[in-house]
Amino acid sequence: MASEGITEARGVKALLPMLLSYAASGGSLVISSAAQLLTFAILARWLGVHEFGVFVAITAVANIAVHLCGLGAMESLVRRVARDRGVYPDMLGHNILLTAGSGLLLVVIGAVILPFFFTLADGTVINIAVVMLMLVTNIALVRVIVLAEQIFIAHSDFASANKVVVGFAMARTIAAALACIAFGVSTVAAWAVSQFVCHVLVAFACLSALKRLGKPRYRIVREEIPQGLYFAVPFILRALRQNADLLVLSLVTTAEIVSSYSVARRMLESSYLSVDALNRLVYPGSARVSAAGLHHAFERVLRVLAAATVIGFAAAVTVFLLAPILPYLFGEDYVSLVGFVKTLCWVVVPLAIWSVAMEALGASGYHAPRATVMGLGSVAGACLAAWSSWYAPPAGTFLSFYVIEIAMVAGAWGVFLHFVRRDRESAAAGPALAASEAGA
Structure with missing residues (x-):
């Protein structure tokens, strides 16, 4: 009966797959965490105290905005698709529309306000451009990459989700090493370009991997907006x-x-x-x-x-x-x-x-x-x-x-x-x- 809910298997045999999945998932996040820490260390050393402080401040603003981007639609996708794979096209289209709309609005608002508080480059126009580039990277592109991970999780494809997590972290570390150590980048403005290129490449790789799951059906699932x-x-x-x-x-x-x-x-x-x-x-x-x-x-x-x-x-x-x-x-x-x-x-x-x-x-x-x-x-x-x-x-x-x-x-x-x-x-x-x- 529906009221009885769905029962889950128990015992050692049922526990083993979950332990193996956790080992893979946890291992991917540990590798990701180590890579992020190394990236952070490289930037801290090569950007210097002042530039690193500015980078941390703008990243903090982006970390707030990225949770607003998409209006919480990712959770709706994971919850609904985990229960019924047939709703995936609708939930994917729902996510794309909300992410694109809210992301664009957040980037525009940030590009108008933040240049009054942060100077990343000489000249008003260039400074606004650099700020906008950082916002696009750390809000819109990050949200796209995280969405890919959550889509794989919704389909219980944890191996692919782990690849996204590890690949993204490793890509950022490689980008920081190449930019700072190999090419001597020492300003936030110069790092913003390298960071943007890195995120674009990872985002394209994620989108390519998602094609096999099906195309989106573009519609707003209205009842999920409050939940999101x-x-x-x-x-x-x-x-x-x-x-x-x-x-x-x-x-x-x-x-x-x-x-x-x-x-x-x-x-x-x-x-x-x-x-x-x-x-x-x-x-x-x-x-x-x-x-x-x-x-x-x-x-x-x-x-x-x-x-x-x-x-x-x-x-x-x-x-x-x-x-x-x-x-x-x-x-x-x-x-x-x-x-x-x-x-x-x-x-x-x-x-x-x-x-x-x-x-x-x-x-x-x-x-x-x-x-x-x-x-x-x-x-x-x-x-x-x-x-x-x-x-x-x-x-x-x-x-x-x-x-x-x-x-x-x-x-x-x-x-x-x-x-x-x-x-x-x-x-x-x-x-x-x-x-x-x-x-x-």
Whole structure:
């Protein structure tokens, strides 16, 4: 019966394929993370403190905008296609239209506003052109490449998704090495050209690989627009939160502290990829299992929670032990880097714990409550991080991280358990109501 939901196989034989898939998915993200870190290190060394600071600032703005590009349509594609492959042409067309429209708007707005705050090249026209080039690269092209990865995930083709992740990361590392080491690029303006070419080549490769899955049917799936926005808004607010502390620190501390903190944050994001590998692997399956109610996925989510906690702790320990070698990568000018990384690395544990609950809500289609929890957490986190960074930098910044992530654990799991209980009660009330109507 539909009300019983979809059951999933259990036991060692059923677990082995998932472990192998996670090993491949996790391995691809680890390779990707290492490549991204090397890219970051190359740019930090060759661009210098000032140029690297400008690059980080513009990239931070793009990181916020990229979550708005597409209006959250990618999640709709993964969720819907995982349940029914027949809707792929419609969901692909839906994604293309929303990504193209919103991407163009974001690039134009950014090209108008950002040149007033950042000078990347001499001359107004050239400066605007360089800013626009960076926005096209880091918003539109990044979104296209990530969309390709998500399409493969929706089709449970994790091997191809892993190739996209690893290939993209390696391509950026090669581009940075060629530009900076081989050709002596030392400005953001010059790097913007190399970065654009790299992203265009990767995007074309992804589009070529997607042709075998079918052509899009261009239409807007109206009922998925609110769901997509509910999914995207929390990530936008979270990106705002993640940059509030950087902005305040840049006003009240030295360039070295800001740069070291930026690298420490990048290390935290890299360590979370091991958890993200698990979440992206189980998302399609969770979408299928929870189609008839979130309570059907409850035991599955608990198993994912246990795995995510172990993985998060292992990632934190690994980063802590590897922190002393970072100055060899980034340079001795980053004197605060090791201490910052060792302090911040443990945040990945509560982050892993609450992300499991949020991913489960998303897979089951509960995007409104998911957006509420993540949105409120991000707004509160942004305010707390900004105030703490202003009042007691940088110790206050680190403390605010732990306070908000632990609070997110309580909020996320409280909401998740509420909807599990509600779906279970609704399922139990269904047969009783049917029997009552039959007796009448």
